[in-house]
Amino acid sequence: MxxxxxxxxxxxxxxxxxxxxxVISSLDKLADPGAFTMSILNYKIVGTLLATTTATILPSLExxxxxxxxxxxxxxxxxxxxxxxxxxxxxxxxxxxxRGLDISCGCFSQDPDVNKIGYSKILENIGMILMxxxxxxxxxxxxxxxxxxxxxxNIPGDLKK
Amino acid sequence: xxxxxxxxxxxxxxxxxxxALGFGYTFVTKQGFFSKENPALSASAANLEMITLxxxxxxxxxxxxxxxxxRHDFEYxxxxxxxxxxxxxxxxxxxxxxxxxxxxxxxxIVYCDGIECNSSLELAMKLMELRYVxxxxxxxxxxxWKTHNYPVDYQ
Numbered sequence: 001m002x003x004x005x006x007x008x009x010x011x012x013x014x015x016x017x018x019x020x021x022x023v024i025s026s027l028d029k030l031a032d033p034g035a036f037t038m039s040i041l042n043y044k045i046v047g048t049l050l051a052t053t054t055a056t057i058l059p060s061l062e063x064x065x066x067x068x069x070x071x072x073x074x075x076x077x078x079x080x081x082x083x084x085x086x087x088x089x090x091x092x093x094x095x096x097x098x099r100g101l102d103i104s105c106g107c108f109s110q111d112p113d114v115n116k117i118g119y120s121k122i123l124e125n126i127g128m129i130l131m132x133x134x135x136x137x138x139x140x141x142x143x144x145x146x147x148x149x150x151x152x153x154n155i156p157g158d159l160k161k
Numbered sequence: 162x163x164x165x166x167x168x169x170x171x172x173x174x175x176x177x178x179x180x181a182l183g184f185g186y187t188f189v190t191k192q193g194f195f196s197k198e199n200p201a202l203s204a205s206a207a208n209l210e211m212i213t214l215x216x217x218x219x220x221x222x223x224x225x226x227x228x229x230x231x232r233h234d235f236e237y238x239x240x241x242x243x244x245x246x247x248x249x250x251x252x253x254x255x256x257x258x259x260x261x262x263x264x265x266x267x268x269x270i271v272y273c274d275g276i277e278c279n280s281s282l283e284l285a286m287k288l289m290e291l292r293y294v295x296x297x298x299x300x301x302x303x304x305x306w307k308t309h310n311y312p313v314d315y316q
Contacts, residue, residue, distance in 0.1 A: 030186065033193035041300075044213060056193045060186065061179035068175065077171035102308060 011140050015069055015079075018131050022066030022082055025108050029059035032110055039106025043092050044099070061085070076136065083132030090125040093117050209285050210297045217270060217299040218311060226268035231284040232303070241303065242272065243312035250280040253287060260291070268295040275304035 004010065029036040033055045040051040061081070068078035089107070096103060096117055104110075105117045115121075187193035212220075220226040221242070228245035230237045237247040248256040250273075263269075269288055273281040285296045299306075307313060 033187055034196055037193065038300075048211075052194055056183040056187050057176075057180050058183075060183040061176060064175055064179050064182070074171045074175065077168045078175065080168065081172055081175060 005134070006138050006140055008140060011135065011138060014131050014135060015072070015075065018079070018082060018128060018135070019066040019069030021128065022062045023070070024066075026059045026062035026066065028109050029055070029106075030063065033059070035110035036106060039104060039110055042101070042103040042106070043096050044101070045092060045095065058085075076139065079132050079135045083129055083136065086125050086129045086132065090122060090129070093121050093125070097122075209282070209289070211300050212270065212297050214299070214301045214305050214309065217272075217301070217306070220268060220270055221311070226270045226297075227263065228299075229269055229271045229284065229288075230303070231271055231273045231280040232278075236274070236303075238316045240307065240313055240315050242306050243314045245272075245314075248284060250284045250287075253284070257291075263293075265292050266294055268297065269293055270297050270299050272299040272302040272306070275300075275302040278302065 033052075036059065037048075037051050037055040040046065040054055041048065046054070062085070065078040065081050065085075068074050069082065089105075093105060097119070101117070103117060105115050105121055107115055107121075109115055184194070188195050217228075221228070221244075228242045230241045230245045230247045231250045232247075233249050233251065234247060237249070241247070246259050248259060269285075271281045271285045271288070273279070273284075281298050281300070281302065285298050288296045
């Protein structure tokens with residue numbers, strides 16, 4: 001069982017999947033930051049200034065972390081950031097559901113009628129959080145560009161070999 | 162226990178790069194912070210208060226405010242917030258007479274279809290120009306009000 005959980009090919013596929021999801025989710029937000037600002041405001045948690053700042057930085061951070069994870073450059077750090085983002089997103093969704101808000105999650109599309117929040121969204125996020133935690137714990141990212149960069153410490157798992 | 166500084170530095174590098182990319186991209190494409198049409202920012206800049214559904218309902222129940230529908234006439238006729246008047250943005254000049262003797266300090270709550278429309282903001286700004294000092298925007302608009310089964314009228 002342990003060998004399956006630490007299989008480099010499986011870890012590589014998980015890494016590509018998680019990174020790919022973040023790259024794809026960043027595209028619609030990058031295309032229309034104004035609509036993404038409104039999606040954030042719909043949660044009624046943050047004010048206009050923080051929502052606009054978040055809508056400016058978050059899509060780029062998702063894109064960079066996703067690409068970084070796919071390419072294997074800083075894989076552990078980008079996995080950590082992605083997992084942290086997913087935890088925050090999940091808290092927002094749970095909070096909105098508890099307050100009875102019927103809103104779009106703003107995850108992959110900024111259309112207000114698409115991808116409404118619900119318990120399936122929480123399960124989806126938890127699944128991705130588990131993928132992130134798994135990658136961090138096993139600390140094995142399979143094929144990674146990082147091997148071509150000089151590193152003193154912190155070379156992930158099997159890449160030291 | 163010694164904590165490696167490298168992951169922290171890498172995280173800061175990624176966040177700084179994302180901020181530079183985000184602000185650079187929105188500056189070049191004139192979106193987000195640099196857009197003149199960002200409704201949330203425009204409302205903020207014009208000192209217009211955006212109110213939530215709960216707040217709108219409070220104003221409705223206390224009868225303190227006048228609700229103004231900024232959508233087209235036909236949309237208003239298909240359904241609107243109970244007691245609201247129609248001042249369609251596209252026919253503002255002909256509809257403004259409805260404001261009649263309304264005191265300039267009356268609380269006016271402007272709404273349109275929902276979060277995606279801008280006509281409530283544009284109408285609110287026109288009302289501010291007419292020196293109404295208590296103009297608020299209910300961004301959730303008709304869709305949010307209707308979804309919660311709050312009182313509506315059909316005409």
